[in-house]
Ligand SMILES: Nc1ncnc2c1ncn2[C@@H]1O[C@H](COP(=O)(O)OP(=O)(O)O)[C@@H](O)[C@H]1O
């Protein structure tokens with residue numbers, strides 16, 4: 001077990017180091033100029049020079065993404081519970097739920113800014129829209145998945161619909177909630193970048209836009225590194241939260257990475 | 262009280278009168294219960310004995326108020342409660358413990374659903390788990406318990422829910438023979454110390470004879486009451502009745518009844 005954890009940590013790290021090494025080597029062998037593809041060394045240099053600025057912007061993005069994810073979680077849960085309890089509403093609104101995900105962010109963003117100004121409101125609306133969907137969808141499935149035997153038991157002892165939701169359906173849907181939350185957490189950072197790109201005076205998205213217009217490629221790549229780091233941070237925070245909350249199950253041995261072995 | 266002509270007498274925990282039920286499958290009406298009448302007196306252990314698929318669980322769903330009979334009435338403590346929920350305590354075949362609650366919380370939260378205060382529910386759960394020597398696993402999640410231990414918890418959960426009638430639906434059917442015999446002795450002892458009104462379902466003749474005061478033998482679906490048998494063995498009853506000659510005789514009689522009912 002300990003050996004396995006070590007491997008699952010060590011191998012990706014080695015792969016990453018190899019990837020960076022090959023990248024650096026290609027840049028040096030073929031003399032690729034920084035303007036086309038900056039070498040990892042150039043990116044690292046820029047990140048070091050700009051570290052104070054990057055930290056400030058990364059913090060702003062993290063803040064925005066965190067609030068967006070939080071609101072998306074609450075909104076997603078409320079929508080799921082309402083749709084679960086009111087069947088006609090579920091049937092009526094199902095197409096719109098999917099439709100809400102088909103509107104491109106870069107089309108919706110500017111509109112929201114016309115309606116709500118350049119403050120945090122339009123950005124949060126954008127993020128909630130991105131986050132609520134995977135949460136609502138997975139929780140809605142989870143609420144319906146509760147074990148029939150437990151459902152029958154609660155019926156027999158006369159539990160109300162509300163009690164059934166609280167005592168059975170909600171706890172049973174927690175693992176589903178967390179898989180939705182993982183998806184939302186992966187998307188929320190890059191969506192925050194888009195929102196900031198469209199109009200902001202803070203955040204990695206703003207920094208990216210600014211540097212991109214100045215043809216500062218190492219800085220553009222530095223932003224990408226920040227986005228990846230933030231996304232990973234969010235994802236693993238959710239994984240950790242799941243481990244703390246869902247404690248009654250023996251830990252699943254193989255996740256999707258091990259599915260084929 | 263309610264002016265119903267067939268009002269049951271005092272001392273009757275549960276009484277069913279002329280219960281009929283059919284399910285619809287496509288265009289067909291499939292009769293499951295056909296004019297079932299029976300009663301459980303206060304403090305009596307009554308068993309429904311019938312082949313699987315004869316409609317015993319369906320009858321429980323009607324008593325629990327989860328479904329309504331097509332005709333007939335259900336009385337609990339003399340009151341017409343047909344279609345009312347929340348009046349019985351229930352133990353299903355599969356333990357049906359909540360996997361995210363500890364053993365103790367499984368019991369206390371059921372008691373809270375039945376209206377007991379949180380404090381009292383927790384105290385009772387802890388005290389009784391100790392009493393049945395499961396105090397050591399009170400804080401564990403149910404999945405670490407063996408099948409037999411899970412059923413003990415499930416039984417305790419039904420017992421402590423102080424309702425007028427306990428309905429136990431084939432609670433030991435999924436256990437292996439040894440655990441099962443063990444559980445029967447355990448249940449007998451616990452029940453004889455605190456005589457609650459019990460309606461017990463099984464398809465095992467020995468189990469019915471060992472545990473009950475009275476047995477209703479049911480026919481295959483659509484179920485009717487074939488016969489009512491008073492079990493004569495004295496209480497407190499010990500597992501040694503198995504070897505009693507009259508036990509074997511009675512067993513053969515029930516077997517004949519079930520054969521004829523086919
Ligand atoms: N909801 C239902 N819809 C249709 N048929 C049902 C339903 N529930 C039970 N039945 C049928 O009723 C019959 C009796 O079932 P059940 O009460 O579970 O029997 P038992 O508990 O005695 O084994 C079975 O033939 C079963 O298929």
Ligand SMILES: [Mg+2]
Pocket residue numbers: 317318319430431
């Ligand atoms: Mg059954």
